[in-house]
Structure formats: structure tokens, C-alpha cells
Amino acid sequence: MGDPAAHGLPAPAHVLDAVEHALERSRAYTDAQGLAAARDAIAAYYHHRGLALRPSDIHLGNGVSELVPLARQALLNPGDEVLLPAPGYPLWAASVQLAGGVPVYYRCDERQGWQPDADHLRDRITARTVALVTNTPHNPTGAVWNAATLRTLADIARSRELLLMAEEIYAHITYDAEHTVLAALAPDVPCVTFSGLSKICCIPGFRSAWMAVSGPRAATHAYTEAVTQLASLRLCPNVPAQHAIPPALASIHRTQNDLTGHAGPLRERLNTAWEALSDIPTLTCARPRGAFYLFPCITSAAALPHDSTVADTLLRDHGVLVAPGSDFHLTSGDHIRLSALAEPATIDEAMERIAHHFDTSIATPRSRH
Numbered sequence: 001m002g003d004p005a006a007h008g009l010p011a012p013a014h015v016l017d018a019v020e021h022a023l024e025r026s027r028a029y030t031d032a033q034g035l036a037a038a039r040d041a042i043a044a045y046y047h048h049r050g051l052a053l054r055p056s057d058i059h060l061g062n063g064v065s066e067l068v069p070l071a072r073q074a075l076l077n078p079g080d081e082v083l084l085p086a087p088g089y090p091l092w093a094a095s096v097q098l099a100g101g102v103p104v105y106y107r108c109d110e111r112q113g114w115q116p117d118a119d120h121l122r123d124r125i126t127a128r129t130v131a132l133v134t135n136t137p138h139n140p141t142g143a144v145w146n147a148a149t150l151r152t153l154a155d156i157a158r159s160r161e162l163l164l165m166a167e168e169i170y171a172h173i174t175y176d177a178e179h180t181v182l183a184a185l186a187p188d189v190p191c192v193t194f195s196g197l198s199k200i201c202c203i204p205g206f207r208s209a210w211m212a213v214s215g216p217r218a219a220t221h222a223y224t225e226a227v228t229q230l231a232s233l234r235l236c237p238n239v240p241a242q243h244a245i246p247p248a249l250a251s252i253h254r255t256q257n258d259l260t261g262h263a264g265p266l267r268e269r270l271n272t273a274w275e276a277l278s279d280i281p282t283l284t285c286a287r288p289r290g291a292f293y294l295f296p297c298i299t300s301a302a303a304l305p306h307d308s309t310v311a312d313t314l315l316r317d318h319g320v321l322v323a324p325g326s327d328f329h330l331t332s333g334d335h336i337r338l339s340a341l342a343e344p345a346t347i348d349e350a351m352e353r354i355a356h357h358f359d360t361s362i363a364t365p366r367s368r369h
């Protein structure tokens with residue numbers, strides 16, 4: 001699973017101290033949008049990343065998992081269609097459906113390192129399409145979408161009048177690749193950017209996250225009103241976790257380097273998994289450039305069991321937890337998602353068991369692609 005804290009990855013000590021020292025000051029409700037100091041820190045952070053925001057454009061929440069459904073509910077009428085990447089994180093489709101909308105999937109192309117296929121996306125737009133969800137770095141593939149592709153997606157949103165919804169929770173988990181803030185590429189296009197501290201500071205249990213609405217105010221005003229009303233229903237997000245945001249963002253580049261730099265544990269663990277995976281002939285995998293997942297394809301000359309059966313067998317017979325690609329709306333049924341967060345020795349052991357499973361259960365591999 002994608003929980004860095006559960007695998008002992010460290011949180012920045014000064015962030016934990018800041019929250020501890022803020023406990024007494026955290027007893028009252030805050031503004032429904034969240035603490036001013038935290039929203040100021042988020043606005044300053046995006047300013048450095050090329051996006052101008054006012055603190056009033058920012059809503060804090062109890063995890064991106066709370067804000068995504070709220071953002072969909074504020075937007076969708078029954079039958080409205082939302083474009084989602086496939087493969088993609090299951091929260092997006094569930095939240096669209098929960099708000100009465102219809103998920104419509106556009107392809108991310110494995111042969112292109114899982115970059116989104118803009119032509120396929122264009123073909124999927126109908127008169128009912130209202131929003132386009134992006135996600136970089138990408139769960140489950142670890143792809144970092146390049147700036148040129150993101151510009152193309154922003155152009156499509158601009159010309160077809162779609163709201164961009166940019167999921168960027170892995171923004172600072174990259175390996176020799178640059179994350180681009182989509183909204184900064186297209187300040188004239190209405191965009192909601194989601195991010196938080198769960199992954200980039202290894203504190204998912206704090207439930208500390210935000211969404212930021214950018215673009216022409218005339219176009220976003222009514223939407224922001226709806227978001228504000230919905231956010232008010234839950235009074236405010238958990239307050240101690242909001243105090244983590246200013247110190248976390250002030251030191252984000254140091255934290256990023258500690259986790260993903262050359263000696264960083266996230267890089268070491270991903271490399272360990274990648275190297276072991278490369279030795280399993282039945283699995284082929286595009287090298288991840290971000291996040292902490294690998295998304296190999298199972299290639300075999302023989303008829304393959306569906307990926308959900310593979311995942312069941314790996315868990316039941318070998319004690320290894322992977323997620324089937326079909327859980328991420330990939331219909332081919334031949335992928336599994338591995339998370340590379342465990343200690344290297346545990347990853348080695350798990351990969352040996354996976355290799356053993358494929359050695360003994362699947363016939364000669366067909367050519368790699």
C-alpha cells in the first residue's frame with residue numbers, strides 16, 4: 001500500500017515539533033477554508049512554482065481523499081462526464097459517480113512511458129464533458145507527465161471549456177525528472193490543483209491537504225462559492241494538522257532531497273524493486289520517474305490468469321500484497337501494481353517470491369515490449 005509512514009519512512013522532525021507545540025492553540029475551530037497562516041504558506045509555495053494564488057483561493061482539507069469528492073460534488077450535475085486517466089487512482093471514478101457524474105477514461109500509453117494519449121482524450125469529449133482530471137507523478141505507473149503533454153491537455157481544456165482538476169500529491173517525489181504544476185502552465189484556464197503532505201512529508205495519518213482554484217475569477221466564482229458552502233458543512237479541517245503546512249512547505253526541497261536524493265530511502269527502495277523486477281522475464285515495466293510504484297505487465301506465451309487472480313494468488317500462496325491493474329480501470333487484465341516502500345530486505349524477499357510464482361505458474365515468456 002502507498003503509506004510511507006507504515007514502512008518507517010521518516011517525517012521531518014521540525015514538522016512534528018511544530019504540530020506538537022501547536023496543540024494547545026488547536027482547540028478551536030478554524031475558518032472553514034483553513035488557517036490563514038497555512039493558506040499563506042501554500043500561496044507562497046505556488047508563487048515560487050509559477051502560479052499566482054490568493055489565500056482565499058485555497059481550501060484545506062482532511063486529505064486529498066476528502067477534497068476530491070467535495071470538489072466533484074460542487075461541480076457535477078447528473079450525467080455530466082469527467083475525463084479520467086486509465087490506468088488511474090480509484091478515488092477519482094468513485095467520487096465522480098458519487099456526485100452523479102459519469103467517468104470517461106482516456107488512455108495513458110505504456111509504449112510512451114505511460115504518458116497520456118491526447119488524441120484518444122480528444123476523441124472521448126462529448127457535449128456532456130465538464131472536467132479533465134490529470135495526475136502527475138502518476139499512481140499507479142510512476143510516470144511523470146512531461147510539460148509539452150501537459151500544455152496540450154491545457155490547450156484541450158481551454159478550447160473545449162473544461163475544468164482542469166490536477167492531482168499533484170506526489171509533486172516532490174521524482175527521480176531525475178521535473179514535476180510541472182499544470183495550473184502554472186495555463187493560468188487562464190480554470191483549474192483545481194490538489195496536493196497535501198501525506199506522501200511528500202510521509203505523514204498520511206495527519207490528513208493534511210489542500211485544493212487551490214486558479215483561472216479567471218469570473219469563470220471560477222460560482223464554483224468557488226459551491227466549494228465554500230460544502231466545506232462549511234464540515235466546519236473546518238482537523239486543526240493540528242494544518243499547523244504542519246507552513247514548516248513543511250518552507251523546507252520542502254530539503255525533505256525532497258532527503259527522501260529522493262542519491263542516498264534517499266525512497267530512491268533506494270524503488271531501485272531495489274526495479275532491479276529485482278528487471279530479472280523476472282515474465283514482467284516488463286516502464287521505469288518509474290516519480291511516486292513509489294511499479295506497474296509491470298505480465299507477458300506470457302500461455303493464456304494468463306486475470307490480474308485479480310494473480311494478485312489473489314500472490315497474497316494467498318506467497319504472502320505478497322500487490323494490487324491488480326484492473327483496480328485502476330485498466331481493462332487488459334495483465335498488470336499488477338507494486339509499492340516499493342518496504343525496507344530493501346523485505347522488497348528483495350517479496351520480489352523473490354514473485355519471481356518464484358511466475359517461474360512455477362507461467363510458461364515461456366513471449367517477447368518483451
Ligand SMILES: Cc1ncc(COP(=O)(O)O)c(C=O)c1O
Pocket residue numbers: 002062063064065066089091135139167169196197198204207208209
Ligand atoms: C493519487 C492519489 N491521490 C490521493 C491519495 C490520498 O491522499 P490523502 O492521504 O491526502 O487523502 C493517494 C493515496 O495513495 C493517491 O495515490
